[in-house]
Amino acid sequence: MAAQPEYIIEMLGITKRFPGIVANDNITLQLRKGEIHALLGENGAGKSTLMSVLFGMYQPEEGVIKKNGEVVKINDPNDATALGIGMVHQHFKLIEVFTVLDNIILGAETTKLGFLQKKEARKKVEALSEKYGLHVDLDAKVEDITVGMQQRVEILKMLYRDNEILIFDEPTAVLTPQEIEELMHTMRGFAKEGKSILFISHKLNEIMEVSDRVTVLRKGKGIGTVNTCDTNKQALSNMMVGRPVQLEIQKDEAKPKDTVLSVRDLHVKSRIHKKDAVKGVSFDVHAGEIVCIAGIDGNGQTELVYGLTGLEKPEKGSITLCGRDISHASIAARGENMSHIPEDRHKHGLVLDFTLEQNLVLQRFQEKQFQHAGFIDNVSVRKYAERLIDKFDVRSGQGPVTRARSMSGGNQQKAIIARELDRDKSLVVAVQPTRGLDVGAIEYIHGQLVAERDAGKAILLVSLELDEVMSLSDRILVMYEGEIVGELDPKKTSVQELGLYMAGAKRDAGKEETA
Amino acid sequence: MKDRLDGFWSKDGTRTVLASLASIIIGLLVGCVVILVVGYTSGNLSPKSAWEGVRIVLANIFSTGRTDGVLTFGFNPVSTGNMLFRATPLIMTGLSVAVAFKTGLFNIGAPGQYLMGTMASLMLALSIPSDVIHPVIIWFIAFLGGMAAGALWGCIPGLVKAYLNINEVLASIMTNWIAANVVTWAFENSNFRNMVENTKSGYVYKTTYNGVETAKLGLDKIFPGSQVNGGIVVAVLIAILMYIVINKTTLGYQLKACGSNRHAARYAGIKDKRNIVLSMAIAGALAGGGAALYYLSGNTEFYWSTYQSLPATGFNGIPVALLAANSPLGVIFTGIFMSMLDIAGQQLTSLTPYNEYLTDVIIAVIVYLSAFSLVIKMLITGKKKRRQLESIPKLGYEPGEKKAADAAETQKGGEAE
Numbered sequence: 001m002a003a004q005p006e007y008i009i010e011m012l013g014i015t016k017r018f019p020g021i022v023a024n025d026n027i028t029l030q031l032r033k034g035e036i037h038a039l040l041g042e043n044g045a046g047k048s049t050l051m052s053v054l055f056g057m058y059q060p061e062e063g064v065i066k067k068n069g070e071v072v073k074i075n076d077p078n079d080a081t082a083l084g085i086g087m088v089h090q091h092f093k094l095i096e097v098f099t100v101l102d103n104i105i106l107g108a109e110t111t112k113l114g115f116l117q118k119k120e121a122r123k124k125v126e127a128l129s130e131k132y133g134l135h136v137d138l139d140a141k142v143e144d145i146t147v148g149m150q151q152r153v154e155i156l157k158m159l160y161r162d163n164e165i166l167i168f169d170e171p172t173a174v175l176t177p178q179e180i181e182e183l184m185h186t187m188r189g190f191a192k193e194g195k196s197i198l199f200i201s202h203k204l205n206e207i208m209e210v211s212d213r214v215t216v217l218r219k220g221k222g223i224g225t226v227n228t229c230d231t232n233k234q235a236l237s238n239m240m241v242g243r244p245v246q247l248e249i250q251k252d253e254a255k256p257k258d259t260v261l262s263v264r265d266l267h268v269k270s271r272i273h274k275k276d277a278v279k280g281v282s283f284d285v286h287a288g289e290i291v292c293i294a295g296i297d298g299n300g301q302t303e304l305v306y307g308l309t310g311l312e313k314p315e316k317g318s319i320t321l322c323g324r325d326i327s328h329a330s331i332a333a334r335g336e337n338m339s340h341i342p343e344d345r346h347k348h349g350l351v352l353d354f355t356l357e358q359n360l361v362l363q364r365f366q367e368k369q370f371q372h373a374g375f376i377d378n379v380s381v382r383k384y385a386e387r388l389i390d391k392f393d394v395r396s397g398q399g400p401v402t403r404a405r406s407m408s409g410g411n412q413q414k415a416i417i418a419r420e421l422d423r424d425k426s427l428v429v430a431v432q433p434t435r436g437l438d439v440g441a442i443e444y445i446h447g448q449l450v451a452e453r454d455a456g457k458a459i460l461l462v463s464l465e466l467d468e469v470m471s472l473s474d475r476i477l478v479m480y481e482g483e484i485v486g487e488l489d490p491k492k493t494s495v496q497e498l499g500l501y502m503a504g505a506k507r508d509a510g511k512e513e514t515a
Numbered sequence: 516m517k518d519r520l521d522g523f524w525s526k527d528g529t530r531t532v533l534a535s536l537a538s539i540i541i542g543l544l545v546g547c548v549v550i551l552v553v554g555y556t557s558g559n560l561s562p563k564s565a566w567e568g569v570r571i572v573l574a575n576i577f578s579t580g581r582t583d584g585v586l587t588f589g590f591n592p593v594s595t596g597n598m599l600f601r602a603t604p605l606i607m608t609g610l611s612v613a614v615a616f617k618t619g620l621f622n623i624g625a626p627g628q629y630l631m632g633t634m635a636s637l638m639l640a641l642s643i644p645s646d647v648i649h650p651v652i653i654w655f656i657a658f659l660g661g662m663a664a665g666a667l668w669g670c671i672p673g674l675v676k677a678y679l680n681i682n683e684v685l686a687s688i689m690t691n692w693i694a695a696n697v698v699t700w701a702f703e704n705s706n707f708r709n710m711v712e713n714t715k716s717g718y719v720y721k722t723t724y725n726g727v728e729t730a731k732l733g734l735d736k737i738f739p740g741s742q743v744n745g746g747i748v749v750a751v752l753i754a755i756l757m758y759i760v761i762n763k764t765t766l767g768y769q770l771k772a773c774g775s776n777r778h779a780a781r782y783a784g785i786k787d788k789r790n791i792v793l794s795m796a797i798a799g800a801l802a803g804g805g806a807a808l809y810y811l812s813g814n815t816e817f818y819w820s821t822y823q824s825l826p827a828t829g830f831n832g833i834p835v836a837l838l839a840a841n842s843p844l845g846v847i848f849t850g851i852f853m854s855m856l857d858i859a860g861q862q863l864t865s866l867t868p869y870n871e872y873l874t875d876v877i878i879a880v881i882v883y884l885s886a887f888s889l890v891i892k893m894l895i896t897g898k899k900k901r902r903q904l905e906s907i908p909k910l911g912y913e914p915g916e917k918k919a920a921d922a923a924e925t926q927k928g929g930e931a932e
Contacts, residue, residue, distance in 0.1 A: 309782075331781065331783075342782060347778045347779070348781075349779065349782070351772050351775050351776040353776075354772070354775065362772070362779065362783040363783045365768055366765060374765050375764050376764065376765055
């Protein structure tokens with residue numbers, strides 16, 4: 001092609017309406033060849049809809065899509081594939097019981113007389129994986145490999161189909177910091193090869209690091225496209241939210257008081273390999289401080305929380321909460337002094353088929369104010385729900401009677417936080433409370449946690465986000481392979497040092513003994 | 516809450532009722548078409564008798580027989596009364612399936628629970644001397660005994676599910692056949708076998724041998740000559756009671772929470788295992804109670820050598836619940852409707868050259884369609900949901916965490932999305 005048009009893909013004036021909502025309102029997005037173009041917006045801003053239009057899953061009511069300057073019609077994902085557009089969905093589309101190789105060639109198999117030619121396919125995939133440093137075990141079953149590797153399989157799927165326009169829908173949401181680093185590297189490699197990348201995200205750090213240009217969407221409208229080098233995090237987040245956002249957490253010095261939670265030599269079994277995932281952990285949390293458990297995902301944090309909250313029975317060790325030994329107490333008994341913002345809001349946090357108000361009394365429906373002689377007092381449940389919805393600004397279609405399933409992720413999380421914080425317990429266990437949320441919601445949740453701390457609550461935070469760990473906590477405990485390998489003061493440490501502890505390259509001298 | 520219910524009724528509820536009605540109508544039409552096709556193609560049947568068959572299927576309980584070779588129609592107290600009588604156990608087994616399903620369990624064990632209820636209620640009703648204890652009291656003891664036996668039998672799959680994580684469907688299928696053999700064995704070694712009427716050696720005495728029968732509550736005056744009795748009233752009251760328990764009480768709230776997301780229920784401190792067992796026990800009690808209401812009527816006989824077959828009433832609870840979309844109140848109507856088809860089958864047999872198996876065709880079509888209508892409804896809502904997802908992207912599962920946590924246990928409740 002001699003005269004290259006400036007843009008490889010143009011989406012001009014795209015409007016997509018759903019009943020009651022304009023998901024995309026006259027949005028224009030232009031992708032240059034060989035660039036990494038970020039699409040930034042809060043939950044519900046219309047990013048995914050726009051990408052679904054490009055991928056042929058939706059037909060826009062207005063607007064045109066051009067490839068290399070020529071108008072194209074994309075009726076379904078097959079058309080998109082034919083145009084060289086590939087997409088890595090946020091939730092991978094892989095067949096778990098198939099091998100990696102089978103997944104990659106699925107739908108694009110080379111055959112001879114109806115027989116699969118896997119050898120050729122294998123050669124091609126191996127060459128691709130070599131070229132881009134995407135290491136996968138081609139004969140492993142997808143269900144046995146890590147999430148990061150599954151993502152590499154998805155990427156290889158696109159490469160195998162010779163796609164030149166690669167869409168990544170929130171690719172980093174499921175990855176560890178190291179895997180994110182690798183992915184960024186891979187993406188840059190693709191761009192260098194001349195492939196064009198659309199990168200959907202609401203994580204400002206990543207966008208600043210990897211993208212060339214950013215298009216910001218807000219509430220279905222295109223706010224603008226800027227060169228990444230001409231902007232900064234604050235400006236982008238203002239564009240995204242539509243008002244100045246506090247990126248830094250405002251908080252005073254912690255004033256720790258009495259010990260609320262005391263854990264001694266706790267051992268908790270893993271559900272996966274039945275060995276101890278938590279190996280003799282001891283620590284204290286005091287009233288009026290935020291203690292953060294940092295670490296790379298899968299180093300025993302989940303099991304530690306299960307052991308504390310009673311979702312899993314500890315093998316050994318003692319847990320004392322507010323002076324009471326709760327090592328063998330039931331979940332309900334532990335709940336008397338502990339509230340728990342769970343890691344998985346869909347699995348543990350909410351009954352998705354229940355209404356919002358039913359979810360807000362999940363632990364409290366037995367209380368006298370909500371029931372009389374076994375009959376639920378719907379009036380007081382409604383009143384309570386309305387108060388919480390109002391106080392915590394939980395937004396939903398129909399208020400208290402909205403099905404939890406139909407709420408956005410951010411508001412589902414807000415509902416859980418409202419429920420847990422309003423229970424007003426001495427200890428708050430918050431596991432990744434802001435995961436997957438947008439800047440506005442994160443700002444709000446951080447503010448709430450700091451307010452709880454200042455009100456004299458003890459807060460145990462488990463987080464994988466280094467920024468959150470550094471900015472929110474008063475004390476950091478680093479977990480590595482089921483042990484606490486270091487205790488750090490966020491004001492006296494650096495992200496680099498924290499990273500060394502997290503990777504197991506460094507541990508406190510004192511901690512060695514307990515190991 | 517009332518507004519909420521009204522609102523719910525005006526949307527999802529109405530759609531469900533419409534879907535069920537549609538499958539009923541299509542089922543009846545298909546039945547009629549089958550009658551006509553058979554009538555017009557078979558040399559033995561006249562088109563006239565085919566159209567008579569159609570009229571009887573459509574008139575159903577309002578068919579009053581044949582006078583001077585012409586079909587007559589009108590209020591038929593015998594058919595109507597018998598319809599209500601036969602609806603009684605169907606409503607109960609339908610409730611059994613529906614209540615279990617509301618709490619996330621599929622109770623395919625209703626036949627076994629029904630058999631155990633039959634055994635317990637019959638043995639109690641026949642063995643307690645009625646000259647010492649008033650028959651009405653015996654009736655209540657036998658009824659409650661039937662429920663208790665069903666509850667115990669329902670507990671077994673519940674316990675196995677809660678503590679060993681074995682699917683309740685598998686366990687229920689096994690307990691069904693165990694029940695069939697236990698019941699046969701128990702009656703074979705009992706003196707409840709009917710030895711008085713020689714031709715009926717395979718049957719147990721009617722409870723009237725001991726003077727025990729369900730009170731008529733005046734229903735025999737409204738439907739003279741039919742088998743109807745107060746059992747239908749009991750069944751309707753229990754259906755209303757189940758509606759209240761499921762929708763208005765903390766118990767129902769807990770059961771539903773465990774049913775739709777066992778993990779979240781556990782997280783909230785609700786005893787999930789206890790609730791699974793309880794739910795199956797309630798389901799079993801309902802099926803057992805249905806059997807008690809049927810056999811305590813005084814005009815039914817139980818064929819005790821049942822080790823090779825399971826009672827159809829137990830299985831028919833599944834279509835009854837399905838057609839009612841698992842609503843306890845809906846079960847009252849679908850139960851009556853199913854027994855109405857039964858009556859139509861009888862009318863076909865006695866008044867036309869067709870036989871009752873034709874109504875099986877109708878029932879089969881309706882069951883298929885009602886299953887499909889659920890699927891279609893799910894497709895519609897599923898599509899909507901996906902659209903919402905696309906337009907308002909929510910944070911879903913993080914597959915890694917989900918997989919890790921779910922690796923050890925795969926529960927229906929966990930797959931919330």
